[in-house]
Amino acid sequence: MKVSQKTEYGLRAMVALAILAGQEQPISLPTIAESEAIPEQFLDQIVGKLRRAGFVKSVRGVNGGYMLSRPPEDISVGALVRVLEGSLSPIGCVTDRGADDGQAEENASENFCGRIRGCHTRSVWLRVTDAITRALDSISLADVMLDEVGVGAVVSADR
Incomplete structure (x- = not known):
């Protein structure tokens, strides 16, 4: 199975969303795009798909943005x-x-x-x-958020 860039970006965006916003406050798409180095237009398509699937919800207004629709442990x-x-x-x-x-x-x-x-x-x-x-x-998304294995640890474990 080869994972597409859409899926890679989607998982990274969900982790960023969970860390930056969780279920407490919305975070803007540009903020997520910048924090994860994901093109904003591509992220908009990905987040739209995740919203339609019920993983995120959008909040309109000046302080609007996106937030998780359920706890990270449940995703x-x-x-x-x-x-x-x-x-x-x-x-x-x-x-x-x-x-x-x-x-x-x-x-x-x-x-x-x-x-x-x-x-x-x-x-x-x-x-x-x-x-x-x-x-x-x-x-779970919560597991990914808490994962402290860095790239360096993975590379050194392979040697």
Whole structure:
């Protein structure tokens, strides 16, 4: 799974929003854009999508802006990624996009690949999708806010 810049910026914006505003006071889009070095027009599109999905709310007026619509503990990274990225599946034959029941997923998968019924590798991609979903759903926005592992620590751990 490759994460798009939209998703990267969206998660960074949500963390900034949680830290700068939380559920207490609105913060302006230019402030978020500046603090995270995200182009404001692109951020506007991302925040609009997050607002429509119910993660943020907008406040109008002189001191208006955006704020979280629920506590950071109640927002999973997986839910954010699904809103911004779509399916968490690394391959189309196991996509969960638009699936409201198992039948819808199976029909979408069959349209992707005619070999789905006899494919021996599909189970690999199903397991990968499940692992990615469980991992991202287990991380809350609050966890990300509190994460103190810096880039230097990650780089030195890889050596």
